[in-house]
Amino acid sequence: MTDKATVLIVEDNPQLRDALSDTLDYAGYNVLAAESGDEALSVLATQAVDMVVSDINMDGMDGHELLQRIRGRFPALPVVLITAFGSIGSSVRAMREGAVDYLLKPFKPEQLLATVEKYLTTRVLGGNEPVAIEPSSQQLLSLAGKVARTDATVLISGESGTGKEVLAQFIHQHSNRAKGPFVAINCAAIPENMLEATLFGYEKGAFTGAYNSSPGKFEQADGGTLLLDEISEMDIGLQAKILRVLQEREVERLGSRKTMKLDVRVIATTNRDLRQHVREGNFREDLYYRLSVFPLAWLPLRQRRQDIVPLAERLLEQHAGRMGRSTVRLDEQAKLTLSQYAWPGNVREL
Template sequence: MIRKVLVADDEPMDRELMQEVLLSLDEGLEVATARDGAEACRLVEQGCFDVVFTDLKMPQRGGLEVLETARAGEPPSEVVIVSGYDDVPTAVEAMKKGSFDYLLKPISADQVELLIGKIKERRRLIEQNRYLQAELAGGAGDIVGQSSAMADVCAKARHVAGTDATILLQGESGTGKELVSRLIHRCSPRRKGAFIRVNCAALSESILESELFGHERGAFTGAHSAKPGRFELADGGTLLLDEVTETSEKLQAELLRVIEEKEFERVGGTRTIRVDVRIVATTNRDLAREVAEQRFREDLYYRLNVVPLVLPPLRERDGDVELLSRHFAQKFARRLGKPCPRLEESALEKLRQYAWPGNVRELENLMQRLVIMDTDGALKVGDLPPYVTGSAGPFARGDRVLGPTLADVERQVILKTLRESGGNRTRAAERLDISTRTIRNKLKKYQDEGHLAESPS
């Protein structure tokens, strides 16, 4: 988005005319003016302008110097050189120095409107590209599986992808909800648009609000420049709200408004922004129960639950453990530049018998470790950790459970961290790298289950 524009021209009539044209295009624009190049450079150094229109020839400092100053800022401004002279060599020099365009006077309102539109699109694509490069650095693979349970989910995902309906993906952690959401995007009419993801569980309320809706310069300490949010970046594409149940009541109300009205304001801003975004939300909780226990807004639940899809846990995906094991072994062997080790049948049988509480993510991490530690080209039962083989640990299939459950360990860690943090939930959440809402929900659960006499404040 474009918020602040500077017009630099030593001709009062040209300067005022450009200012009027810009204000007529967008009432939300802040348009500052400079009477010469020196004043323009000073204003650019003092403030952050999205776009700078500068005359080429001005007293004290010319347009090319204004261009260099504006492009040296962080973030750099888009600069348009305006001139009354058809000077090809100067135009070429300006473009080499980063000018967005070079216009000859007189300039029409239609030219300015077209140019502003192009700059908006360029800035949107730059922001999208930055985000997507960061996402790609984390890697995102394809869905691997041949079980009927997973095939059914993928078939339904492809079927609903052609609509604009909001989709709610439910399933245990590590079942592949993000991969299914990417499949929906790839199969949708929006596939040429951006796929933008935000992890609602990983951020505090204030940071998450800024990430979702963006913020204006000066909206809070450290907001040195305006920043578009994930909704703006996803305009025309798909937005994944990962672990949406971890949002606060305030953010749930704001999400409801965006879904219903397709508009919002940035943090610290007053201008209403409209977007066209397809929402896919995920959760590893029973959302209907969260609503019944008044931890999640009922109206937002109905808006998100238009098309619900439930992903099966790995223990219910017959045949997929072997397929995924071989897939991950090959993946990490390639990454490490070593031959892919052979999985012995006895080891595969142990992998099939294990319950996989962490689902596909747990299997992937285990296979990475096994490939790294392999020295003889074969993965045997003896290479597997005791909790997988059933000699120790709680997670083998069957009636026998050895040691504490995963829920017991999680509860002990959370309560211990909370005690060490003096009962401060925010500090405990930061140490555990989870949201304060997660802490609050866990404590409520422990209290309901009788593990706490009273929920710590």
């Protein structure tokens, strides 16, 4: 079992909910409980959860609908469904819809604990995983999950606001580096004359105003992941130094002659066509190939229509949870209006 993993119990029967919660609590898990599917989604929108155990037969949103909603918002989150004895058809349906397993009532506490232990995975960021309902989004997330298990450098492309940093965080959280730091730097937001010092760090006296030594982003990300956001905006001279770090796996602070070996996985993002940038002489070809070991492309929201409403519902759940309010429901007209809009600013605009 992972250290103090969190399991969400979804059960409308208070006696059974308490019994399940007590069993897991005594076994050393953090336990969250919800009496309905709506309440469960509100919890998931605001808190980190490692597994969901839900009854199928509940008033309002049943376990099947809850499973579908979870699959769309948190595709890597394992869900175990509880069903009554004799409801094998419902259990088979649950497995087809994406449940990792099911428990038939009545079951012993040992069965619950064994099932939870079997499928417990790395922690999922509550409310922060990419939404993937659109088939193209599901395919992309599947690829991201596969590359997460490697140490390959990843290049994520897509228009501004499509959620490239969220995808980068997803890769980090599902990698062997998940317990290490995730450090992000926006290459377009830092002045050119400061970007090198920010990335590589500097020693005292390296330049005017350097009154103390300071580690750079590469050092801060040692043992984890460094996100170079909008790398296409980086000066071509600095690109050569980034290439050297990727090749040699070492960094040298400004004002120092000492190199430091680092263990950093690099993910880069761009909202431009980097191949065109290379052809125009604005981006190094060797760096492009070094970065694009595993390229991923997030489509704009207007090409991911099936993701729009689930994204909007997640945002509503998050804000409602922070404000201590019940989940706000979108009516059909609101859903239609959201789905038909082009969203030029993508998820950021939504």
